[in-house]
Amino acid sequence: MTELRKRGGGGGGGEPDSTENISDKDGDDRLGLHVDAEGEGDIDSKADTPDVPLSTADTDNTPQYLNKALEGLPPRWKNYWIRGVLSIAMISGFFLIIYMGPVALILVVMTVQIKCFQEIITIGYRVYHSYELPWFRTLSWYFLICVNYFFYGETVADYFGALVQREEPLQFLARYHRFISFTLYLAGFCMFVLSLVKKHYRLQFYMFAWTHVTLLIVVTQSHLVIQNLFEGMIWFIVPISIVICNDIMAYLFGFFFGRTPLIKLSPKKTWEGFIGGFFSTVVFGFILAYLLAQFQYFVCPVGFNSETNGFTVECEPSDIFVMQEYTLPTMLQNALSWKTVNLYPFQIHSVSLSSFASLIGPFGGFFASGFKRAFKIKDFASTIPGHGGIMDRFDCQYLMATFTHVYIASFIRGPNPSKLLQQLMMLQPEQQLSIFHTLHSHLRDRGMIPPAAAQA
């Protein structure tokens, strides 16, 4: 929603930024390196048509046909229409890829990740004028590939255990995965050191750090998204939908009732929008969870079927997706005159997911706003007409993905059995034997094994 604020503010919102520039010595570090043209003292007013080319999101780049269709309207309404049309287009796209299944989703996540990475790195290039630096683009993309290889390798080894055991080269790659990934990373590191050029040390270090922080933010979170996906598509769909809903609801509440500003960083956000968005998102999440929890397609962990070599989503739904009766606390009982209510436990979890999305999620948006202000850009890129770049759409999602993953790991999921079996097989025989006995007595205590068999 952040750039909505800027566009709505249009003339008003943009100007305060640029007038700040004149005395803004932010970008200048101690030794006077011209990190960015606006960084310097009085040169600012001249350089205020900054060296960093404004992202083309500022210019009018709506596609021709949309322009024709909306010719008659005044520019403000045209903007809203474009945003509206694109919002609907994106949401439909979202539904379509959900329909297409897990493989398509994984591919889309990967594509989004690559695009986000590219957007942020491009900003870095512009800020540091580092287009001409040797090797830099190659190295940034190389590090992206390395880190992706590392993460995808860990995922594949976990979930595709059976497939990996079958194929000999895959087995080798899986066993020495960490070593291979580390070697690849080291090769990139050594290339970086060898590529240091005398006059450009600082720029190169800045870009190195920029690349790494971007990898940390973008790549790790996209892998958390994929891990959530493997738990069950509902863990992918519900968090993302909730963030989208919160964005839209907070905007609408702010539009109709907004009065008190929320935070200096984003002047268009209001407390009314924030609180209204919070409540409506909780309700929306509750309803959406109810709808989705009924279908095995959404609820089952994505499994890889070795025979058909495809993904399957078929299983016995776990307890949290089985309807249960809850007794209402007495207050609600009097209010609604119902004694008990049938809920999926997942709906209760969805309340915490919604709360996070509404309360903490916006901080991701503020962070991105602050980032854009710090580097004096309007949008990350101009990929989506009316909305800016992919990063603009996904800035609130990142914290959400990590939260969902940590939530699942802490409260929902146990360890992965096939991975455990794999680890068991790698232990020493004496250790295996001792674990065997421990497990045996444990299962016997739980009554899973008839005592007659306990001869050991």
Add this chain to the structure above:
Amino acid sequence: MAELRKRAARDTDPTLQQQPSEDKGSDSELKVEKDGLSDSESKADSGVPDVPVPPDDTPEVLNKALSGLSSRWKNWWVRGILTLAMISFFFFIIYLGPMVLMMIVLCVQIKCFQEIITIGYSVYHSYHLPWFRTLSWYFLLCVNYFFYGETVTDYFFTLVQREEPLRILSKYHRFISFALYLTGFCMFVLSLVKKHYRLQFYMFGWTHVTLLIVVTQSHLIIHNLFEGMIWFIVPISCVICNDIMAYMFGFFFGRTPLIKLSPKKTWEGFIGGLFATIVFGIMLSYVMAGYRYFVCPVEFNNDSNSFQVDCEPSDLFQLQEYSLPSILESVTGWTTVRLYPFQIHSIALSSFASIVGPFGGFFASGFKRAFKIKDFANTIPGHGGIMDRFDCQYLMATFVNVYIASFIRGPNPSKVIQQLLALRADQQLHIFNSLKAHLTEKGLLPALEEAAA
């Protein structure tokens, strides 16, 4: 070795004292770099306050003892004495045991973090920014809490299960760590001040990269330590030996420069250091592999509530006979040789320390040049800051950890049990049956069991 080179260069200047405007100093490499800067930058440099490097900070006692010598020799002596002091200190803490080693690693980590962050502050004039120091240290605490929590849960499993508050902390560990981190993140966002956005983002990025480099690697060192103190001692010693040997070889035979980034390094030093380090590594592992104190994984004894290093040494640390390839046979007249397998692994470790380790040093040199500082700090007289001493160690620690995980160690059995017990009953049964089949196949379980099941 980086700052050794710089100091040596500086010694050629008659005045040992540092000039206040050190950028105009006599150090040849800096001057070379300065020529590359544009005019406005070189003018800007002169008026700018430097990262303070005190002129002569050797302690009084050393000064008096060496007052008679010329300044160049005095420098060598100071460095030599401090080197010996550091190495003795290293032996001393090894003697004191694993607990002390962990504390030392923690202290070194905090000091390194502080050094790098201080450089960031001085580069970005960000002393006065609100909250920034608090936030940087807070993030350090969070990340350390997360990592130590993971270690403690793995190795102190029984202790944790016993104490109720610890159990809750370990069950929801990730969630708690994430909540702590998020608090810091939100504080950062709330602390953004209008005119200082960029500085604040830079410091945020700087803090995170520093955490990535310093904290993760110090935890890898501790993981290595838990595998057995030999995995801690041998890599660090190899790196130190490589530093010293490469310097010696360079000093006596050095002729061909190695890399433009560090003009004092030479190919002769590099190659001589490689061979000397391999030999040193083989000898050191031979000496150490005989003692249980070094070889056994560090374990926590629940009854005595302390660490112990007592075990049956694994195959890696038992002497085995290897038949020499025929070339060496004819040369040395031996048909077989008795080695610890660990000595062969030590060749891999030494090679890494000599070949790739220096890149860590070049990276730190490039960093210091980029930000125009001589040393990270001046904690150790004659050597600079703690980071200066540890710059080559970082890559080594990661490499050893990855090496152990890939080639040596299997999974940790207590962790496996812990996870097993957390599974659902039907999953446990399934694993139980698979394990039973596997063990019976291997003949570890009497066939009687199979019949009864």
